[in-house]
Amino acid sequence: MSHHAQNPVSVPDHPGIDRGAPTRRPGPRAAALAAMILCVAFAGSAGSGASAEPSLDRLMRQLLHPDAAVREPALRDIVRRREGAAVPGLIDILQFDLFLDSSVANALDQLTGQTFGHDWRAWVEWLAEREDVRPHPDYAGFKGALLERIDPAFAEFIHAGVKSRARLEEIQWGGVRKDGIPALTNPRHVPARAATYLTPDELVLGLVVRGEARAYPLRIMDWHEMANDVVGGVPISLAY
Numbered sequence: 001m002s003h004h005a006q007n008p009v010s011v012p013d014h015p016g017i018d019r020g021a022p023t024r025r026p027g028p029r030a031a032a033l034a035a036m037i038l039c040v041a042f043a044g045s046a047g048s049g050a051s052a053e054p055s056l057d058r059l060m061r062q063l064l065h066p067d068a069a070v071r072e073p074a075l076r077d078i079v080r081r082r083e084g085a086a087v088p089g090l091i092d093i094l095q096f097d098l099f100l101d102s103s104v105a106n107a108l109d110q111l112t113g114q115t116f117g118h119d120w121r122a123w124v125e126w127l128a129e130r131e132d133v134r135p136h137p138d139y140a141g142f143k144g145a146l147l148e149r150i151d152p153a154f155a156e157f158i159h160a161g162v163k164s165r166a167r168l169e170e171i172q173w174g175g176v177r178k179d180g181i182p183a184l185t186n187p188r189h190v191p192a193r194a195a196t197y198l199t200p201d202e203l204v205l206g207l208v209v210r211g212e213a214r215a216y217p218l219r220i221m222d223w224h225e226m227a228n229d230v231v232g233g234v235p236i237s238l239a240y
Contacts, residue, residue, distance in 0.1 A: 088169035
């Protein structure tokens with residue numbers, strides 16, 4: 001007895017199958033049609049995969065990558081696709097010169113038609129006057145990630161989903177880390193006549209609260225930029 005006879009092959013017990021009818025092989029026309037359908041389906045699948053491009057959010061994050069082999073192709077794609085929403089983020093990058101060449105400045109020139117080059121302040125002033133130039137959807141997360149490279153604490157203030165009444169693209173790094181400029185907090189005061197270090201024409205920030213007068217000389221505020229005090233029993237904050 002043969003091996004096949006000892007191990008018969010089972011078939012599905014389905015009412016739609018006529019187990020008594022012989023199996024028909026597809027004709028040459030049917031086989032050719034099936035092959036054509038498979039080729040078209042494969043080509044469509046491959047084409048859709050090849051045409052899928054990374055989102056602008058992803059390209060902007062790639063601009064922050066430490067490897068130039070990741071940054072540079074992302075910048076070329078942004079310019080090729082004429083991504084105007086990338087302009088605010090590119091201006092931020094220009095401040096820190098992450099690319100160490102003219103590629104970001106050139107990209108800004110191509111995307112906007114402006115010719116400010118490496119003049120970061122000129123770009124910031126131009127953007128402040130252009131309400132029509134809006135950043136990409138993940139701009140808050142992008143900017144937080146950029147500033148986090150300076151100080152991780154900056155991520156507390158700007159991050160994905162942060163609510164702000166000001167335009168985030170107008171918020172710029174001031175040159176120091178968090179608390180890098182200590183506030184003038186509850187300073188010791190002296191009567192005006194005892195402040196002999198001041199000249200008669202020096203400028204001060206003055207206020208009166210509930211009959212109590214205080215003066216904060218600008219020569220001191222230049223160093224601190226912020227004063228926290230209690231005047232007339234009321235907590236106050238001054239920004240300069």
